[in-house]
Amino acid sequence: MLGILKSMYVTMNAMMRKPVTIHYPDHHRDVPQRDRAFPILLWDKEVDEPFCTGCHACERACPVECMTVVMKDNPLHADGKSERRKIVDQFWIDYGRCMRCNICVEVCNFEAIAMNNTWAGHELSKFDRNDLVLDLDQLLSQHKQGKIDAWVPE
């Protein structure tokens, strides 16, 4: 009997406490700076082009082969505006396949790819799986519009 009373004491105490949960769709908890959602590409605002040179390093290192990269000659380099000889032409990431292991960010030599650390990277429900394959514009848009403060480990 004593044990049951002790148990009741614990549960009664819980009644007095403030709740530890939050109502999710209405309120979002803060995600930490290192939060790892899905990879996005970063935009070089000084030159107005992506950081990515399309070097295929991430594509080769990806364990689940969720990326496809196409490289092209950089037109801005021919005009002398950019130091990048080559630049990314097409880039697809299949978010349905990605397992968020962060290896693409590690192997990138140009700090051109980062993990999305905002809630927008988590709330990705779609009606069609094909919508989870993002192309270059979609991957770049968040950083281009300044919606994201990406964390790239040194």
Next chain:
Amino acid sequence: METVDINVNMGPQHPSTHGVFRMVLTIDGERVMDVEPHIGYMHRGAEKLSEEMDYRQAIGYQDRTDYLAQFMNEQAYCMAVEKLLDIEVPERAEYIRVILCELNRIASHFMFLGAFGIDLGHFGTSFTYGFREREHIQDIFEEVTGERLMYSYFRPGGLVWDVPDNFVQRVRDVLPKSRQGLQDLDMLLTGNEIVSVRSRGVGVMSAEDAVSWGLSGPLLRAAGVEWDLRRDKPYSIYDRFQYDIPVGTHGDVYDRYLVRVEEVRQSIRIVEQALDQLPDGPIMPEKMPRKLRGPEAEIYSAVEGARGEYGIYLVSKGGDKPYRLKMRSPSFCNLSALRDMTIGNYVADAVAILGSIDIVLGCVDR
């Protein structure tokens, strides 16, 4: 009068099988006469997939085996690769690994303590308490690694990046909460008469049987065998800490619960000591090859996971990929003793016994 034994299918969608586990019970009235476990519903071929990947890429799949004690899996895998390539891990990385592994053990045991209450019919209360306490630790992991579940934070050689600046303070803040939470769960369950009646003398396994079944972890210790890889086959830097190894006497479900409660306390002790000793320095060796290529060798490395001995058996025939990677998962080996423990008990106790093994189906099926 003629009676017939009935076959009852339990699982794979049964909530108290802790995942997708199916057992076919042959029952006579309320008594279990035979159990036939069926596994494989969550088989993803993690071992085979690891053979297709180089040593760095495969780290992501280690998390996905035992998904409640991920850091231990990563530790075992990284230790195997480090042994193969003869890499020395820096001090700081070792300490951070130990802190995270022990926090992971606490989180995993909180999950067990919560689920244990449910298995005994303590509907929901202990589970939410366990989850609440686990969440504090989960927050630390999230701040350190960025992920909530699949951390992929350890690398052969060290860690992928350093911990945030406020890491030590954050862990120090959380430990008292964990202690308080453990005390709550302790008060809720340990002395409770209903829990006692349901778990004492149920699913007894003697020390001899436990050893011959190849059990490890809390199950083995509850049976009275004092065996802990951290102390008896010291790996990493566990020989620098003071801690006790809790041992049970009866080997029943109640003892397994008590052993885990005490293990949480000991893990908190280890974390506190490790935080005091945490040195500064690099987290990766200075001369780290860009591409990891191993010699021809066979390696076995094991760690004391939250559920028992988690081992990686790695065969290399040269090159950047393992030729064979075998995961010795504690859940699978412990589950093999289920039939012995269950026969002769009531159907309701079968749930408690299964819960006391604390299986993770990702670890059983791999």
